[in-house]
Amino acid sequence: MALDAIPSLQKRKIFTLLSHYSIEQLFSLNAEQLAKHKLKPEQINAFLAPNSTHITHCLEWQESAADNHIISYGDPRYPALLKQITSPPLLLYAQGDLSRLEASQIAIVGSRSCTPYGQQKAHDLGKHLAQAGFTVTSGLAIGVDGMAHQGALKGSGSTIAVLGTGLNNIYPRRHVKIASEIREKGLLLSEFWPNAPAYPSNFPRRNRIISGLSIGTLVIEASLRSGSLITARYALEQNRDVFALPGSVDNPQACGCLKLIQQGAKLVLDANDIITEYPELNISEAIHQKQHKPTKNKHFLLDMIDYHLTSFDTILARSGLDVVTLQNELIELEINGIIIAQPQGYIKLEG
Structure with a gap:
């Protein structure tokens, strides 16, 4: 803990030092000896006078x-x-x-602003993989992360949330309830000391742990600039x-995933596509897939609504209906749970 509290000391530097000294020897070096390792003055001072308050706080936690x-x-x-992993x-x-x-881990990551399609797939894949x-x-982020955790909790409860904050400071706050359930049935994990706040730089660092713990990483809905692609790169x-x-x-929101597939990522349609990659784990493929409803009575408007956001004006132009008739037809589809209404349009869920 004293070593981890050295300010701005990168992990690679720490492991380089540990390849030459034990921890006890490191903290026995004088200022001149420490300076030979190109340490900054504040880092040398931290070696000479370890942050006892920080250490005590962590042990009390x-x-x-x-x-x-606390696992070293x-x-x-x-x-x-x-x-x-490298660091x-x-x-x-x-x-x-x-x-x-x-247990063998599969990481599920994706967009915070995912579509209802992405939410449903994250939930279902999380559930089936946990089962x-x-x-x-x-x-534990909003969007794909949260839905994957919730699906896993409904599956077997086997889920791990890797935080970009300390464990006393759950972020985002709207996921405090999910975090509590994960703590009860799964595991919350962080490399940051318990009260660490949500610094933006923490989250890319957190991503290397998510992928590093896992034998595979599944990306669900990611734009070309999504942080989820950082996790895939890791x-x-x-x-x-x-x-x-x-x-x-x-x-x-799908362009990042399509780019990954172009570059060689395995295309996934259901959990079995992941399970079959690991025959040595002897995991059963017996997953109940959703039964598709017969399409002979499919509503004609479904061919004019996409699985991503489709504006009312676009549907109006495609259908040739008048405004009132189209509104009534869309309301019926929404009531039946076949489409979902969004502020800027509609998204098809079935058909």
């Missing part, structure tokens, strides 16, 4: 609840896959069931599998 854990890099509970965290703060770290025996790992750098859910070429 660990002792405050039976399911609070040398701890046998530290995930073996995470040790393989593994020196410490992991955890709340919940540590056995979730022992099959995987631990579903994500970042997965590739870590020699892990990358999966992507396809979407419409006209949907900006």
